[in-house]
Each structure stands twice: as structure tokens, then as C-alpha cells.
Amino acid sequence: xxxxxxxxxxxxxxxxxxxxxxxxxxxxxxxxxxxxxxxxxxxxxxxxxxxxxxxxxxxxxxxxxxxxxxxxxxxxxxxxxxxxxxxxxxxxxxxxxxxxxxxxxxxxxxxxxxxxxxxxxxxxxxxxxxxxxxxxxxxxxxxxxxxxxxxxxxxxxxxxxxxxxxxxxxxxxxxxxxxxxxxxxxxxxxxxxxxxxxxxxxxxxxxxxxxxxxxxxxxxxxxxxxxxxxxxxxxxxxxxxxxxxxxxxxxxxxxxxxxxxxxxxxxxxxxxxxxxxxxxxxxxxxxxxxxxxxxxx
Numbered sequence: 469x470x471x472x473x474x475x476x477x478x479x480x481x482x483x484x485x486x487x488x489x490x491x492x493x494x495x496x497x498x499x500x501x502x503x504x505x506x507x508x509x510x511x512x513x514x515x516x517x518x519x520x521x522x523x524x525x526x527x528x529x530x531x532x533x534x535x536x537x538x539x540x541x542x543x544x545x546x547x548x549x550x551x552x553x554x555x556x557x558x559x560x561x562x563x564x565x566x567x568x569x570x571x572x573x574x575x576x577x578x579x580x581x582x583x584x585x586x587x588x589x590x591x592x593x594x595x596x597x598x599x600x601x602x603x604x605x606x607x608x609x610x611x612x613x614x615x616x617x618x619x620x621x622x623x624x625x626x627x628x629x630x631x632x633x634x635x636x637x638x639x640x641x642x643x644x645x646x647x648x649x650x651x652x653x654x655x656x657x658x659x660x661x662x663x664x665x666x667x668x669x670x671x672x673x674x675x676x677x678x679x680x681x682x683x684x685x686x687x688x689x690x691x692x693x694x695x696x697x698x699x700x701x702x703x704x705x706x707x708x709x710x711x712x713x714x715x716x717x718x719x720x721x722x723x724x725x726x727x728x729x730x731x732x733x734x735x736x737x738x739x740x741x742x743x744x745x746x747x748x749x750x751x752x753x754x755x756x757x758x759x760x761x762x763x764x765x
Contacts, residue, residue, distance in 0.1 A: 473539035476531050477547035483528030485554030488687075488696055490521030495687035504622055504633075504685045512684060529676075532645065537652035541645060541711030542591035542719060545704035546582045548645075549736055552700045552743045553578065555692070565748035574742030581735025588728030594716035603714035607643055610706055614639045618682060630686040634698035637682040641699075642706020644675040646715060697744025701737045708733075 494515040495508075502508035512518040528551070535544045553575065560567070567575070614636035621629035621636075647668045655663045663669055686695035711717035719729060743749075 470539055473535050473543060474547065476535035476538070477544050478550065480528040480531035480535060481548050481551040482554045483524045483531065484548065485551035485556075486558050487521040487524030487528060488551070488683075488699075489555050489558050489692065490517050490524065491684065492687040492692040492696075494518035494521065495684050496691070498684075498688045500688065502685075503689060504618070504681065506681065508684055508688060509681060533648050533652065536645060536649040537656075540591040540593050540717045541649055541707050541715055542589065542717040543586060545642070545645065545707035545711070546585050546732075546736060548707075549700050549704045549740060550578065550582065552696060552740055555696060556743050556746060556748060559692075559746075560748040565746070567746075567748075570742055571746050571748070574739045574746065576739070577735045578739030578743060581732045581737075581739055583732070584728050584735060585732030588725045588732060589719035590725075591711075592718045594718045596714060596716040606710055606713040610639045610643045610710070614682075630690040630695045631698045633682045633686040633689075634695040635702045637679040637686070638699045638702025639706045640675045640679040640682070641703045642708075643710055644672055644679065645703070645707045646710035647672045647675070649711075649715060691749070693745050693749040696749070697741045700744065701740045704736065705733070 491512075494512055494517045497515075498508055498511050502511055532544065532548060535547075556571070559565075617632045617636040617639075621632040651663060651666075651668045651672055654666055654668060683695070683699065686699075708717075712719065719725070
């Protein structure tokens with residue numbers, strides 16, 4: 469594993485985690501009528517705290533893009549999932565809540581899951597399969613699932629709607645990461661001309677904007693602990709599926725390695741949920757009232 473990829477991925481996770489906390493603090497005060505509307509982004513762009521959070525997120529995405537250019541999606545994605553550790557660290561600084569058993573268990577499971585998956589799987593680059601059918605099939609499944617989750621959340625306005633939106637955004641961000649890597653390869657092969665004459669960079673932009681709207685709507689409707697765990701868990705799973713499915717990433721496939729890889733992914737998801745639900749995570753006193761207002765909207 470490249471030390472450079474490791475450092476870039478962890479720095480990207482740090483920026484993303486801090487950025488998500490700042491974004492949710494701003495989005496929590498946006499009008500609930502802006503839910504899933506582009507007006508939400510227009511309202512938030514006037515809030516300095518949100519702009520700071522977006523700036524950190526952009527830095528994180530840029531560092532992640534460089535990491536994806538140097539390493540495999542199946543390596544970078546699990547490392548990006550550690551953004552929740554940095555979000556929790558910033559939240560603990562404000563709340564002064566101790567980690568406790570839940571925090572330590574989540575930390576061990578997340579860190580251990582990432583380590584187990586990477587050590588057992590030994591992600592390596594490979595040759596992407598010929599033909600675009602598999603690529604479009606996987607992207608179609610991810611985007612289609614995101615659209616269904618979004619439509620369900622918008623129609624029913626359940627208390628779980630922020631979770632559904634966060635999962636949808638995570639699926640889109642996972643595909644975006646995969647297309648970011650493809651765009652980097654296109655730029656390396658053909659420069660700017662070769663890059664902008666293909667659809668992939670425009671797909672990255674569309675997925676990024678759509679995912680941003682979904683995330684901010686989730687942040688607007690409920691406290692961070694209801695949305696960030698789902699987002700953080702869904703993104704690496706989608707990215708790994710894309711990496712193995714159509715980018716040619718290779719993982720070890722013997723029985724022992726597969727068992728440890730599966731255990732690592734389970735550890736990542738469970739650790740993310742435990743950390744995301746930690747009492748230190750932002751949960752303003754009006755959180756329950758906000759959810760009720762959202763359900764009535």
C-alpha cells in the first residue's frame with residue numbers, strides 16, 4: 469500500500485468529516501420548505517459556516533481525487549470512511565462528551581474493519597473489462613436505487629427519510645469516486661482535450677451536485693447522527709462495487725481472504741453506525757421538533 473495514498477486518503481477524510489459537521493450546523497436552520505429543492509443550496513450559499521464546510525468538503529474531494537489517481541478505488545474508499553472519526557472528534561471538542569464504551573467500540577470496529585479489508589483483500593489495479601455493458605449496468609443499479617430512495621423519502625416524509633436520502637447520496641458519491649478515477653486516467657492519456665470530449669467528467673459534476681442536494685436536505689431535516697452514518701457506510705460499499713465491477717480492481721478471492729474482507733466490511737458499517745449515533749454527535753435541542761415539522765411539511 470502506497471504511503472502517499474494512505475496520507476492523501478486520511479487527509480481527505482479529515483476535511484470531509486469537519487466539513488460535514490459545519491454543513492449540518494448551517495443546514496439545520498434552513499427553511500424546511502426548501503427540502504429537496506435547489507432553493508436550499510441558494511439559501512445556504514449565503515451562510516458563512518456552510519461555505520466553510522463546503523470549502524473543506526471540496527478540499528477533501530480534491531485530495532480524494534488525487535488519491536484515486538494514485539491508488540485503487542477498493543483501497544481509497546475504506547480509508548475515506550474514517551471521515552466519521554474526524555467528525556466525532558470535532559463534535560467532542562464542542563460537547564466534551566467522553567468516548568465511553570460505544571465510542572471506543574465504534575473506533576475499534578471502524579479502524580479494525582478498514583485494516584482487515586485492506587490487509588486481507590490486498591487491493592490491486594487491473595485491466596478494466598472490455599465493453600460498456602457491465603459499467604452501465606452497475607451505474608444504472610446504483611443511480612436507480614438512489615432515485616427510488618429519494619422518491620420514497622420525498623413522498624412519505626417518514627422520520628427515516630434523512631437516512632434514506634443519506635444512503636442515496638452515498639450511492640451517488642461512490643459512483644462519482646469511480647468516475648473520478650476514470651476521468652483521471654482519461655486526462656493522463658489525452659490531456660484536457662481527451663477529458664472533456666468524454667461523458668465521465670460531466671457525470672462526476674452531475675452526481676456531485678445531486679448528491680450535495682440530497683445530503684443538505686438530510687442535514688436540514690434531522691440531526692447529523694441520523695444521516696452521516698448512512699452516508700459514510702453507503703459510499704465505500706458503492707465505490708468498492710464499482711471498482712471491482714467495472715474498473716478492474718482486484719481483491720484476493722480465496723476463502724480465507726473473502727471471509728476477512730466480509731468481516732472487515734461488516735466492521736466498517738457497524739463501527740460507522742456506533743460512532744454516528746454517539747452522544748457527542750451534533751443533536752440540537754430542537755432536533756425532535758425539526759423532525760415533526762419535516763413530517764408535517
